Amino acid sequence: MAVADGMEASGLVYLGYPLHAPGKPEKLRDEHLYGITTPMLFLQGTRDTFATPGILADVVARIGPNAVLQWVEGGDHSFAVAGKKRDADEVGASLAAPVAVFIAAQASSR
Helix, strand or coil, X not given: CXXXXXXXXXXXXXXXXXXXXXXXXXXXXXXXXXXXXXXXXXXXXXXXXXXCHHHHHHHXXXXXXXXXXXXXXXXXXXCCECCCCCCHHHHHHHHHHHHHHHHHXXXXXX
């Protein structure tokens, strides 16, 4: 929201963007996203109750080419995957590679 209000940023990374409250996909938290021209990466679990996959995919498509959506298959809002016991360090490490690739791409395009 700060970037939408004019704060400068080279890129934005959303880890589990809370697009809507669980079970309330009719109340989207997306209006501020459409005016942002800063490159954006949305990393989202496919089981995240805060962002219905189809709705989030539509939002990202409407934002345009400066937004990228990458799914964490089976991940919930905390990126826990059912049937896979991982501590927070492992979960964080699993998100590091796509974030690093996004950051490097932004750095090389400057």
